[in-house]
Amino acid sequence: MKTIILTLLTIITIGCNGNAQKESKATSKFEVTKTDAEWKKLLTPQEYAVLRKGDTEKAYSSELNDVEESGxxxxxxxxxxxxRSEHKFDSGTGWPSFDRAIEGGVSYGTDSKLGFxxxxxxxxxxxxxxxxLFDDGPRETTGKRHCINGVAMNFIPDAPKKE
Ligand SMILES: [Zn+2]
Structure with a gap:
């Protein structure tokens, strides 16, 4: 009898957890959530391909690659x-490269698209x-190379300092 009650309790508990999980799955871990169609409307075809489909832009295709001013x-x-521009370095790859991100700006996942x-x-x-993210960045700073598609970003120059 005890076993039956325990089994029943277990089933009820699992049932509750199951529901709770379903609910939390419906909300994404990201604050901004849009449907594919909404993103398509909002972004240029190039932005959409990179940001939503994980494409990589052609090397040296982004003008952000050459940004040197602060912003x-x-x-x-x-x-x-x-x-931030002060963390940008010339990696010679043709993609804007940084040795670190602004804290809280980016998150990381795993991509095995290329077979590794x-x-x-x-x-x-x-x-x-x-x-x-690669480990061949400047050794004198972080050793990291954030290899970023320029099309996925906009550049905002710092406001000129008031004298
Ligand atoms: Zn974003």
């Missing part, structure tokens, strides 16, 4: 602040695909 790189989809695992970098706010 902030923000997500092209949701305007979240991602990278790479650390994928997402916007922490909307989940948009930004690029990949």
């Amino acid at each position: 902030t790189f923000v997500c092209a989809a949701c305007a979240k602040e991602l990278y 695992e790479r650390n994928e970098i997402h916007c922490a706010h909307c989940g948009g695909h930004l690029g990949h």
